[in-house]
Amino acid sequence: MQTAMQAHPAVFIPLEQETRPTVPTDAAAYYLNRAPQTMRKWACLENGPIRPIRINGRLAWRVADLRNLLTGP
Secondary structure (H helix, E strand, O other), X not given: OOOOOOOOOOOOOOHHHOOOOEEOHHHHHHHHOOOHHHHHXXXXXXXXXXXXXXXXXXXXXXXXXXXXXHHOO
């Protein structure tokens, strides 16, 4: 039995089936096999292989950028 403090693991669809133009940090981290905090660090320091856009103060990662990073040029 889970308590209220335990988080439910997120379930992400395959990146090939993603239809949204952007995804939140936790999804982007999952697709790139990185920690969400690594993604936030890339955004803050602007030194990662891709950069997010900010929507109302939240990070959004372009699905096209994620695909390009994973498949190469």
